[in-house]
Amino acid sequence: SFPFDSATHGSHTMGTVCGGSPGQGIGVAPGAHWITSAAIDRYTIPQTVADAITSFQWFLDPDGNTATAWDVPRVCSNSWGLMSSHGYPNCDQTFWTYIDALEVAGCVVLFSAGNEGSSGLRRPGDRATDDYRTCAVAAIDPYNSSYPIASFSSRGPTNCTPSGSSAIKPDISGPGVNTYSSVPGGYTSMSGTSMASPHVNGAVALMLQANPDLEVETIKEILYATALDLGTTGEDNSYGHGLIDCVAAVNMALETVSLTWAFPSGRPQWVEP
Numbered sequence: 378s379f380p381f382d383s384a385t386h387g388s389h390t391m392g393t394v395c396g397g398s399p400g401q402g403i404g405v406a407p408g409a410h411w412i413t414s415a416a417i418d419r420y421t422i423p424q425t426v427a428d429a430i431t432s433f434q435w436f437l438d439p440d441g442n443t444a445t446a447w448d449v450p451r452v453c454s455n456s457w458g459l460m461s462s463h464g465y466p467n468c469d470q471t472f473w474t475y476i477d478a479l480e481v482a483g484c485v486v487l488f489s490a491g492n493e494g495s496s497g498l499r500r501p502g503d504r505a506t507d508d509y510r511t512c513a514v515a516a517i518d519p520y521n522s523s524y525p526i527a528s529f530s531s532r533g534p535t536n537c538t539p540s541g542s543s544a545i546k547p548d549i550s551g552p553g554v555n556t557y558s559s560v561p562g563g564y565t566s567m568s569g570t571s572m573a574s575p576h577v578n579g580a581v582a583l584m585l586q587a588n589p590d591l592e593v594e595t596i597k598e599i600l601y602a603t604a605l606d607l608g609t610t611g612e613d614n615s616y617g618h619g620l621i622d623c624v625a626a627v628n629m630a631l632e633t634v635s636l637t638w639a640f641p642s643g644r645p646q647w648v649e650p
Contacts, residue, residue, distance in 0.1 A: 390456050392559030393575035394582065403558050405579025405623065406586070412439065412450065422463045426471065429457075433475035437482055451585050452485040454578035456571035458499025460491075465500050468537035472501045476511055480593045485581050489570035490515045490547040491531035498546055503535045505544035509597050513546055516553025516573035517607070517620055524607055526615040527554050530570055533614035548617040549600055550607070551576035580623045584630040591630060599629045 395411050396404025414432035419425055440448040459465040476486045490513040491499035502513030516527040526532075530553065533546030553573030555566045581596055591599075603626045604619030612618050 390454065390558070390571065390575040390578075392564070393556060393572060394454070394579045397559050397564065401559075401564065403564070405576055406582035409579070409582045417457045422459070426459070429472070430475060433472070433479060436484070437478060446482075449482050450484050452487065452578050452581040453479060454487045454574045456489045456569075456574050458488060458491050458502055460493070460499055467497070467500070467503060467535075469500045470504075473504060473506075473511075476501065476504075480510070483593060485512070485593050485596050487512050487514055487574050487577055487581075489513070489574040492529040492569050492571075493531045494529055495532050498531045498533065498535060502531075503537045503546060505535050505538050505546060509594050512548045512577075512597060513617070514570060514574040514577050515547040515550040515616060516568070516570045517550050517616070518554040519552040520555065524605075524620055526550070526608065527568065527570075529568070530573075530615070545612050545614055545617065547614075548597075549577060549604060550616045550620045551580075577621055580621050580626055583623055583627050587627045587630040588634050591633070595633075596630075599626050603629055 391411055391413065392403050394404060394406060395409050396407030414428075414435065416428035416432040417425055419428055436450065436453060438448070439450075442448075459469065459471075461467065465471065479486050488502035488511055489499070490502050491497075493499070497503065498513055501511050504511040513531075515532075516530040517524045518527055530550075531547070534543045535546040536543055538544045551573035553570055553576075554568045556568065556572035557564060557566045558572070577600070580600065584596060584599065585591060600621060601618040603622050604617075605622050606619040607616045609615075
């Protein structure tokens with residue numbers, strides 16, 4: 378798999394996805410291939426937004442050759458988001474078409490829910506146009522046996538639905554308190570939903586190693602179906618569907634590997650999205 382993380386804490390999230398040096402027990406998917414874009418926190422918010430859009434466009438075709446598809450990453454984790462104070466109100470649609478384009482191309486897009494607690498989710502993680510878009514990740518405390526939601530983790534609901542009605546957010550949760558991971562020159566611990574999203578990124582990478590043919594919506598369905606239900610029974614506005622369970626998700630991904638397809642007239646030629 379080919380994960381991607383566009384994040385303020387780029388090296389920190391990289392370690393959470395891919396692991397560290399020998400003897401450093403960090404990272405959900407050690408050995409995964411990883412690329413990044415330094416698009417966030419550059420100068421001004423308008424510049425950041427423009428750079429993020431450029432990054433999404435590059436992400437659709439990293440090698441600049443439209444005849445190839447191998448280079449399109451399979452999962453994109455974004456440890457950032459915009460708020461009303463930045464000039465982007467609830468349900469802002471600036472990034473929606475870029476997210477949709479990536480997912481049509483086969484790339485799961487994840488966003489950190491935000492660190493504003495009960496003040497609501499950041500944009501575009503507050504989007505709830507259907508059951509799959511846009512996947513927002515909350516943070517739990519893995520050092521407490523009851524896995525409480527982190528006090529800072531942004532909570533729903535959201536009204537960013539086609540009808541404007543209320544919907545549950547976030548979608549899924551991952552560890553995000555005192556996450557030990559890499560930083561330039563060494564290792565340290567940090568907290569935030571920026572630490573939680575790359576955990577889910579790594580889980581998706583493991584699922585795709587188990588079954589590279591999984592489609593975007595199927596991956597999300599498996600993550601949600603296998604999550605450990607926490608808090609209020611069922612999906613709720615703190616944990617979403619619950620805490621990711623990598624083992625259960627990988628096992629469910631493996632269950633579909635035995636399916637085979639026959640092409641009596643030859644396998645169809647790949648068509649670029």
